[in-house]
Amino acid sequence: MSTEAGPSSPPPAPAAAPAPADGAEGEKKKEPVVILCIGMAGSGKTTLMQRLNSHLNSRNSPPYILNLDPAVSHMPYSANIDIRDTVDYKEVMKQYNLGPNGGILTALNLFTTKFDQVLGYVEKRAESVDYILVDTPGQIEIFTWSASGAIITDAIASSLPTVVAYIVDTPRTTAPATFMSNMLYACSILYKTRLPFIIVFNKIDVQPHDFALEWMEDFEAYQAALNDKSRDEHGEGSYVNSLMGSMCLVLEEFYNNLRAVGVSAMTGEGMKAFFDAVEEGRKEYEADYRPELDRLAAERAAQTEADKKAQLERLMRDMNVSDSATATGSRPSAGGRRGDNPFGPHPINEREDRYMDEDGYDEDEEEVDEEEQEAIRRQAEEEEEDADAQELGALDVQEPEIGGLPPMGSATGGGTGRGMSWPRPA
């Protein structure tokens, strides 16, 4: 058992400005790292969140915590922002005749409509914390394969250094086939998020993770394990097993580019290795992800600038004040001199007449009308969506004071009651 605070010990008294977890005093404080905990149901995400929370509290560096799992019934720590305070997924299920997964997904979608507020709170606290922990729904695909999961991940990652901690239930991964399935899933998440990735082999108090590290480093060791279990009575390996052997080779590149650590959320073993890996992840984010983000932002800015320029040119053309027209002087302006005041009054109907065809049909006018109508339609749709979200109960996100976390183990199990639940009370 580690010497860190146990699961139910209260956090230390909140410090106004927590001492930096690492780095020398006087140095400019680093941006906090966001740790996105993702994993299969039962892999130990919530327990690990609790462990990370108590570990960081014991280092006098309390983290900022977000819970994005609307269905968690017991949370052994208090979150600064809890999806359950904003949306009640059981009500969503009832009202829309949805099953549990549909309810959780819809609750997450509703919460996503308010995520800009959440990000605002997180950014405000970025000055005073070193780590931001995010717990995700137990049904992994609800987060990793949904639009809202992608929106939330992108929003966080474009704001702060972010690493993905993929939690693996080690005792349930000892079979080569299960191991391979888990690694392929991890690989798919890596390619979807493209964020620095840590594979966290949890529950090493029950099953050490050496076998997994060996399989990741040594193809032949994995092949040997496969052969061990794959022979049929004729001594032949099955098709699936030879496929898995090939997969292992394919994944070599993936294994080479990620960090794998073993932890026990229960005992606290492996915390140092975990935070070292997070620090490496931060460096990778700064070296690879941030420049890409900056490049995309510059690309977008250039595109916006080009669009603006094109619009302006079009406007100038419409008003007959193109460079050539201005240079040669198109018509006398109000002041009387040719080329002066290109926006001056036109002789009646002159401009309009030039754009009319023989039937008096104005093609350009129609184009503008369509654009305007499209813009009006979009705005109306957005307003309608906003109204829907409001009605459905994606209420303003509530944030308690940081550092004022209730003692660990005091979660209410059905929302912490700080915010409003759906549906909105009469």
Ligand SMILES: Nc1nc2c(ncn2[C@@H]2O[C@H](COP(=O)(O)OP(=O)(O)OP(=O)(O)O)[C@@H](O)[C@H]2O)c(=O)[nH]1
């Ligand atoms: N022995 C051992 N058990 C653990 C460890 N971490 C979690 N568990 C147990 O594994 C079970 C599942 O843990 P949770 O933290 O609820 O897992 P989860 O991934 O949050 O589960 P969902 O919310 O359903 O996705 C619980 O019974 C935990 O006590 C660990 O490090 N060692």
